[in-house]
Structure formats: structure tokens, C-alpha cells
Amino acid sequence: MTKPQVLLLGEIDHAHKAWASISEIADVIEPKARSREEFIKECESGAFDKVVATYRTFQSVAITGLIDEALVKILPKSLKFIAHNGAGYDQIDVHACTAHDIRVSNVPTAVDDATADTNMFLILGALRGFNTSMMALRNGHWKGSPPPPLGHDPQGKVLGILGMGGIGRNLKKKAEAFGMTVQYYNRSKLSEELSGGAKYVSFEELLKTSDILSLNLPLNKQTRHIISTKEFEQMKKGVVIINTARGAVMDEAALVVALEKGQVWSCGLDVFEEEPKVHSGLIANPHVMLVPHMGTWTVETQTKMEIWCIDNVRSAIEKGKLMSPVGEQKDM
Numbered sequence: 001m002t003k004p005q006v007l008l009l010g011e012i013d014h015a016h017k018a019w020a021s022i023s024e025i026a027d028v029i030e031p032k033a034r035s036r037e038e039f040i041k042e043c044e045s046g047a048f049d050k051v052v053a054t055y056r057t058f059q060s061v062a063i064t065g066l067i068d069e070a071l072v073k074i075l076p077k078s079l080k081f082i083a084h085n086g087a088g089y090d091q092i093d094v095h096a097c098t099a100h101d102i103r104v105s106n107v108p109t110a111v112d113d114a115t116a117d118t119n120m121f122l123i124l125g126a127l128r129g130f131n132t133s134m135m136a137l138r139n140g141h142w143k144g145s146p147p148p149p150l151g152h153d154p155q156g157k158v159l160g161i162l163g164m165g166g167i168g169r170n171l172k173k174k175a176e177a178f179g180m181t182v183q184y185y186n187r188s189k190l191s192e193e194l195s196g197g198a199k200y201v202s203f204e205e206l207l208k209t210s211d212i213l214s215l216n217l218p219l220n221k222q223t224r225h226i227i228s229t230k231e232f233e234q235m236k237k238g239v240v241i242i243n244t245a246r247g248a249v250m251d252e253a254a255l256v257v258a259l260e261k262g263q264v265w266s267c268g269l270d271v272f273e274e275e276p277k278v279h280s281g282l283i284a285n286p287h288v289m290l291v292p293h294m295g296t297w298t299v300e301t302q303t304k305m306e307i308w309c310i311d312n313v314r315s316a317i318e319k320g321k322l323m324s325p326v327g328e329q330k331d332m
């Protein structure tokens with residue numbers, strides 16, 4: 001009996017044993033294409049016409065481009081499952097996939113600790129203003145001259161979490177260990193058990209009353225630029241903003257202006273609107289903490305994520321359904 005085919009878009013870097021086990025139930029193929037144009041041609045050549053499921057990485061966007069409606073239309077009719085290795089799946093037009101009977105999964109949970117750790121690192125670094133003096137030291141100027149302004153302690157500060165999913169909830173626990181009080185806004189209020197007692201406030205109240213605002217929500221049409229000039233103006237003067245979600249949930253140019261005006265005291269960013277490009281106003285500002293999208297960049301977490309994504313591929317092949325479908329397809 002011929003095995004179904006699985007298309008690998010991207011690399012398996014850690015979970016080699018788990019990936020090898022996929023070869024027992026499917027024939028794994030890889031594209032020759034190295035650009036979207038070549039990938040489209042390869043699709044049209046019929047090279048993937050037996051592919052049932054694909055494992056894709058965030059970085060494979062360099063080969064396929066976004067999985068947008070134009071691409072979904074020319075994917076082989078045999079393709080029924082896209083297993084995405086990542087929590088955020090904004091590179092994939094889920095609506096177009098649903099219309100073409102393609103199911104999509106992501107990797108929740110496995111990313112929570114590492115991303116929330118990065119989030120805490122950025123909160124502490126931005127509050128304490130560590131970046132300026134770290135740069136001064138490397139340039140032979142010890143703390144810098146003049147020394148940087150005194151930082152702020154996390155103890156007793158109000159952390160506002162925008163988006164109380166797995167990462168937001170994980171962050172809540174970590175922030176409390178540092179003495180912070182946590183409040184959140186989410187599309188819907190969480191049960192007491194899930195929220196862990198964090199105060200649920202309106203979006204407006206979150207903006208107005210948080211000392212530190214952490215963005216932990218997915219990027220989609222509704223959340224693009226959810227934080228922009230109007231929102232910065234409602235915040236406490238001297239607020240600290242942290243983003244480990246996706247750059248485009250915040251208007252980066254408006255953030256730079258808010259930093260220049262002192263409305264925002266500092267920020268900590270792991271994600272940017274047009275990665276790998278970073279706004280020159282951020283690069284030029286030594287007071288802010290900038291990390292090049294490394295939220296899940298640990299051996300343990302990358303391994304867990306690969307295994308999770310491979311499990312989705314296995315479930316697709318063996319059971320005809322994904323283990324962790326994306327929210328929009330949960331009820332299908």
C-alpha cells in the first residue's frame with residue numbers, strides 16, 4: 001500500500017527521533033523551491049499532488065511566502081492539514097484554509113514558559129533601564145557618563161496583561177513572584193480558576209491604570225495596531241510597554257513618538273512590525289530593551305514545539321484530524 005505524503009516546509013532541528021517515526025506512516029518529501037515564485041511553480045507542476053499534510057516552520061515563509069488566499073488556492077487538492085510549528089499563526093490565512101477544507105494547527109502551551117520568561121526579562125530590563133549601562137560598560141564607560149537615571153522596582157507595580165491566553169496566564173504567576181499586582185483584559189472574562197484571581201478590567205481601564213502594559217494577544221485583523229497614538233495618550237505618563245506577541249499589534253512609529261514625548265518611559269520588545277527590520281527610532285534609543293524574536297529560543301522549548309507539531313502531523317495521518325486545531329477551527 002502506498003503511504004500518504006507529508007511535505008516538510010522548513011527544518012527539523014531537534015526532534016529527529018520523533019520526526020523519523022513519521023517516515024513509518026508517511027513518505028516525507030521536501031520542496032526544491034527556494035522562493036515563493038519557485039514554490040508556486042512546483043505546486044503547479046503537480047509535484048505535491050499526493051501530499052496530505054504539511055509540517056511548516058515560521059522561517060519557511062522565506063520559501064512559500066505567506067500562506068495567504070492566493071497560495072491556498074494553488075495548494076494541491078490532496079492537502080488537508082497544515083501543522084504550524086509556532087503559537088502565533090498570523091502567517092496563515094485560516095479563513096482561506098477553511099474555505100478550501102484545510103485544517104490548521106498551532107503549538108500552544110509548549111511556548112508558554114520560555115515566552116513568559118522572556119517577557120519577565122524585558123519587564124525587569126525596561127523597568128531598571130539596564131540597557132544603557134550595559135552598552136556603556138562594553139564601550140569602556142562603566143555605567144556611562146552621566147550615569148543612567150535610576151530605575152524602578154517591580155514590587156507594588158500594576159501589570160496590565162492584554163490577552164490572557166497561555167502566555168499571559170503564565171506571565172501572571174511569574175510577575176506575582178516579583179511582587180506585582182496583575183490585571184488583564186481579554187475578549188472574554190476568564191473563570192476565577194483560569195485567571196488565578198487577576199482582576200478583569202475593560203480595555204480602557206487597562207490602558208489608564210497599568211504601570212506596565214504587556215501585549216500577549218495574537219495578531220489578526222482585529223488586533224493589528226490595537227495600540228497606537230490614541231491608546232498611548234490614555235496611558236499613565238511614564239508607562240512601560242512590553243511586547244512578546246507580534247510587532248504589528250502595536251503601531252511602532254507611534255511608539256517611537258510616545259517614547260520621545262516621555263509618555264512611554266521605556267519598552268521591551270521581542271517582536272517588530274517588519275522583522276528583521278527594526279524602526280530606526282528604536283535602534284537609536286539606548287534606553288529600550290530590544291531582543292530579536294527569541295521568545296522561544298531555547299533547546300528545551302524548541303524541542304517541545306517540534307514534538308508537538310510532529311504529533312499534529314501524526315494525528316492528521318493516523319486519525320484524520322489535528323491534535324491542536326487553531327481557535328477558529330476548534331468546532332469543526
Ligand SMILES: O=CC(=O)O
Nearest residue numbers: 086087088111296
Ligand atoms: O513567535 C513564536 C511563536 O509564535 O511560537
